[in-house]
Amino acid sequence: MVGYGFMGKAHSNAYLKVNRFFPELARRPVLKCLCARNADKARAFADVWGYESVETDWRRLVERRDIDVVDIGSPNDTHRDIAVAAAASGKWVLCEKPLARDVAEAEEMVAAVERAGVPNMVWYNYRRVPAISLARQLVNEGRIGRPFHYRATYLQDWTISADVPQGGATLWRLDVDVAGSGVTGDLLAHSIDTAMWLNGPIVRVVADAETFVKERVHQETGKPRPVGIDDACAFLARFANGSMGTFESTRYARGRKNYNTFELNGADGSLHFDLEDPQYLDFFEYRRPDGGKVEDHLTGWRRVHVTNFEHPYMDRWWVPGCTIGYEHTFVNALADFLAGAESGSAAQPDFRCALQTQKVCDAVLQSARAGAWVDAPTVIGVE
Amino acid sequence: MVGYGFMGKAHSNAYLKVNRFFPELARRPVLKCLCARNADKARAFADVWGYESVETDWRRLVERRDIDVVDIGSPNDTHRDIAVAAAASGKWVLCEKPLARDVAEAEEMVAAVERAGVPNMVWYNYRRVPAISLARQLVNEGRIGRPFHYRATYLQDWTISADVPQGGATLWRLDVDVAGSGVTGDLLAHSIDTAMWLNGPIVRVVADAETFVKERVHQETGKPRPVGIDDACAFLARFANGSMGTFESTRYARGRKNYNTFELNGADGSLHFDLEDPQYLDFFEYRRPDGGKVEDHLTGWRRVHVTNFEHPYMDRWWVPGCTIGYEHTFVNALADFLAGAESGSAAQPDFRCALQTQKVCDAVLQSARAGAWVDAPTVIGVE
Amino acid sequence: MVGYGFMGKAHSNAYLKVNRFFPELARRPVLKCLCARNADKARAFADVWGYESVETDWRRLVERRDIDVVDIGSPNDTHRDIAVAAAASGKWVLCEKPLARDVAEAEEMVAAVERAGVPNMVWYNYRRVPAISLARQLVNEGRIGRPFHYRATYLQDWTISADVPQGGATLWRLDVDVAGSGVTGDLLAHSIDTAMWLNGPIVRVVADAETFVKERVHQETGKPRPVGIDDACAFLARFANGSMGTFESTRYARGRKNYNTFELNGADGSLHFDLEDPQYLDFFEYRRPDGGKVEDHLTGWRRVHVTNFEHPYMDRWWVPGCTIGYEHTFVNALADFLAGAESGSAAQPDFRCALQTQKVCDAVLQSARAGAWVDAPTVIGVE
């Protein structure tokens, strides 16, 4: 495990729990080593979570023979080097999203894992929110029909104050050199991954981005520095299936904390989701797959409380009506990764799949700079 | 029209609109006379609403030959005398709810209209909220199955302050001599009427009532007087069909303004309604009338926006998605009354039907006094 | 009154009710004449609503000396000619939205009413939804602070079927020659009017539009004809105050019937509204106008049930907790128009104000055609 931050904690928790709730898995993760630059903090974190050892240089981690899997939870500017080296040494590689700071880095990483032939996955954990997995299932069951519209927002409000600094261990997401971009890589990447999983490839975009706070103190130097990230970014899109998309992301939407929503409208039905109420998938049924129409006086948005045993992953957790939360998306994802690695069928999104999301992100940023529509090239080999 | 208060306004508006939205009705109400004790206020109200004349004594109104219908919108203590006299002179009689202050008065009124054979109706207007009419339709379609539970609340918060006086033209609802009771006659009567319309007769009850503010100034005398009404009343009930009921009403529920809700749970489905969101009926479908079960991963509460042309009354108003409001329940009720009077099939609830609600109200108040279960006698001749 | 369609009914109802609920108004509308091409239908409509006479040619209507106000509720292609003629003959002019099919027509209309100096208003009725008026009030009270984002959707689903024809008396909104545009003039115009009322001028846009169903039978000829309107249109915008906007409108969002929503995010607070639940304004308060912050453990979206006497217009209607609906927006607007005409201070939006909305609509359509950002020119003289 590389990194002890927010993601280090979320991933460690997943390793701790996965075999308890997915006991059929043959593989049982062992927490061999926690790797981070700050030795004291790494040691403290390793103690709490039960890591056997600590490294302060990821190069040493990658070289170790007793380690089979490297999980990259450190800032974006470290993803490429660690992943490429880990793959080269034959280790399985898990990587936090976004895959990289840009397409060039991401392509190197895809090449590395494919050359090495190692199992790999990017932690787009929200696919494993049971309600989102259910959305995918309903699409696959043909309940939506011809799609017309997809709209997504990912709204937060934690950077409104100009007093929030940038950089350092906890605020590197505001430092463009480390993060690569702002909300585009951090939030829109999630929205895009979900959108393409549910509605297929995005083929072109036109975007608008803004940096509302132009200067922030850097945590390490204590000095003001221009802000290089996008604080907010919205774009219009076209999907390969002809439907229209609207996407918006910001950290300046007062009152929205983790408001990651999507809505898909098709001729036969619609879906709506909001990550602040992750236990629900809203479903409007107009025509059933057998062709029958819902009676006109009974139509309505149905709020499915996604906690039945029949819902994705929910037979592993508690009983109907009992919710799970944020952390469980990582456990579900890890279980899928381990099962996929065992069976030889890679859990998605792997690096190649995540590269496609990266390409859309780059197109969005390019469009925002150019003020024009930009095509999003397709990655060969992604379903 | 007797009374120019809140109900005088709501009823007058219904007379003004009914033929515009229900143009097929043969009868066209003419606003002949507004009757109220205060001549100046009556005149002013008559001018605004277009009444042709004014009377200050309802006895004169009842005697007039040019008047065919008497609508009683004055305080509860006037209902019996006016209704009995109006029926005796052969007029159609409409009466605000509750029918009377108690069963004894109500029985006189039923006898009077039945002796005279005149069309009569009590303004339990909420039956004509389209969502509540739809609830009745779904019950009739067999979508709920064997009923287990019915729960209703009617919560308001406007009398919490001890500074609110009692009595007089606007606050007679707090004066027990005029109103007969507090929330039981004012609010629970609505809940009971709806409950029995949807779930059949209530056969026994156990109640608890409270007067939180023990003394209030009387508006007319300016002097403090003990408060005789029930400020809050809750009761448990059994329906003739064996299902269990819970009812609660108060004017001390901070934040609830007109929170008139019900929920009906049956083996095959459930319904939920809230008058503060009157455009919705929530429906949980478990088993369809054809016996088919909803698939387990698709079950959920469906929020039906009751504004389709196929919904009760909604073909008369605007277009799907456009809401109607409080006042339209009176127009819908009046249209049903006029249509019923024309066709000879009485619109419900007529006086006899409302007597049944009165009997449950009296049983509730008696139970609260006695601290024991009380049977609610059935009125012969109510479906 | 010109037109007996949906808008003819909504406006007639407003004339009928306005003096009853706003009795202080000196002007009392008299329904002199209903004008429509089909004499039989016009006569029938006039009978139901109490119009004194009928005309089948609007030119005759405009010439009549006994008529003081002309209200244009007929299809968009008639707006300009009637408005220009009516203004020229000194009549007050009310016009349904959108003001015209395009900016050129709209400018002629503005010139006509300003030359004649007659009171004029465009029926952007949603400004008079009490919750939207309250939104404006909260903005004016300084509760939102520096604005960052405005997002609006206006979603419907009634044209998804390719079997819906275009043209004729009821479906002219699908016929580009009559309507001028599709959802842009019909739905986005509302969204834009509200947005600029709450958040100031829009200065540039980039749009994407689509026609999903390429051909529909024309009602009058019975023959298929290409569809010229935009079925769906989305755009990104910048406001003069620097905030970012996203707008989307469609008639292909299954399950959305009249889903006209907006959200405004500012540094100190946020607002959200949905026309399917028009009784609510959602308000997130972060910092009060006195500078005080809401305590961190108490922050949350507050769902204001806009039915208190202290809310805009609500002292005119019923009592707290009782909702009003779609039709009341027209009554409120008419009351403001009459009061404004009496006092000499024009109710908004007048023709000039509506021209600004028209300019944004035209910029949106131009951008969609060009695939590029387009500036929206400002109308001089609009606040």
Added chain:
Amino acid sequence: MVGYGFMGKAHSNAYLKVNRFFPELARRPVLKCLCARNADKARAFADVWGYESVETDWRRLVERRDIDVVDIGSPNDTHRDIAVAAAASGKWVLCEKPLARDVAEAEEMVAAVERAGVPNMVWYNYRRVPAISLARQLVNEGRIGRPFHYRATYLQDWTISADVPQGGATLWRLDVDVAGSGVTGDLLAHSIDTAMWLNGPIVRVVADAETFVKERVHQETGKPRPVGIDDACAFLARFANGSMGTFESTRYARGRKNYNTFELNGADGSLHFDLEDPQYLDFFEYRRPDGGKVEDHLTGWRRVHVTNFEHPYMDRWWVPGCTIGYEHTFVNALADFLAGAESGSAAQPDFRCALQTQKVCDAVLQSARAGAWVDAPTVIGVE
């Protein structure tokens, strides 16, 4: 740990996690032994969760010197004997709710732990839903004012089918001999514990209970047997502070899966909670503790997303906007228990506190049998 059922899993997960998320705790639970009658299943469960050993007789567990804490997660009919023996041997005792099958058993248990002077707690885990803890905090801050009403429901729907058997390892909750009662001990006990935590002692009740399905097959014998439990139970209550209570619980409310709700109405504010949406506490603020009233046009129910760092327990989990779920209530409770045992201030509810809930449960069942009001005696020594 005694028991490997649903509760065995929930508690084991808490032991696994507590030191990771509450690293300051000096005590670090070690999973020494899993005890259950079925040796094979016990062994399998122990393997998954990492228990060091297995016992099939709780008497042996209690005798073991290497065990400091006994956690009773087995069916209700085993609680007393295990708890009494464990306390006698000086072990700390944790017990699933309800404390016992009836007051007599519960009193023995209280006497045993108090005689032994050992730390003890009952797993009324819902107190540690952050939103419910926040409710308690708001009450303590004086934000509710004089309380008038408390209403609670706990509705489920999993036993509607008459085909569900009773008894055995998984359905002992339907077997009165094992469970003691039906929904009263299982669901109402939770509602009562929460109610008294938030609103003080309940002093008298009147109840109505029903068994809808009169006979069910017993899982062990395969033969039909009368059902002895209450399928549904509702009661009216009075609190010591004079406020009125309504409580209802059932397993026959179609569409409600774990619908554990409460609402508290006071003169100055109201609270509402629903366990199916556990991330929210709804708060209506009327008057602030400083005496200031919320402005009339700003009043509304505020939906607090209880995921801020300032909310109870939430600084231990993820970041604002990220939800936790059902299992975390057990971790939070365990952390409080360990902290309390360390500091010498017992975490609530301890056995004595849970005895008070048991007394109300018994009074409810007695009232349902007798058809009369019954007093709920107070336990001396509970705050």
